[in-house]
Amino acid sequence: MPRVSRLKLPPLDGVEESLGERIARLRKERGFSQTELAERIGIIQALVSDYENGKLRLTAEMALRFAQALEVTTDDLLQPKGKQRALKPSRKVLRRLEQIESLPSHHQQTVLKTIDTMLKGLKSAS
Secondary structure, three states: OOOEOOOOOOOOOOOOOOHHHHHHHHHHHOOOOHHHHHHHHOOOHHHHHHHHOOOEOOOHHHHHHHHHHHOOOHHHHHOOOOOOOOOOOOHHHHHHHHHHHOOOHHHHHHHHHHHHHHHHHHHHHO
């Protein structure tokens, strides 16, 4: 049974998000619900929620399980944002790419041109 953390440690210098917040962000980037992530790990959803909210300490074994389920390295899981390597695209993006690839070639070109135009417009607007 995971231990409930009673420690009130000061925040790390230069770290903007907690480990639980990082787990939640990575989970959302991957397009998983807490329930889906729990199933991938082999635990219940309530435990995923407790880890994300900092109510439970993340053991080394659970860090490995979370990293494997989220398809990231333990470094990506444990290091603060900004020091991470490029992550895999989310499941939502991959699903859309698969849909585009299943289209006839001329429709693929139309969709890609539309995306390019939108990205160019967004880039110049920012």
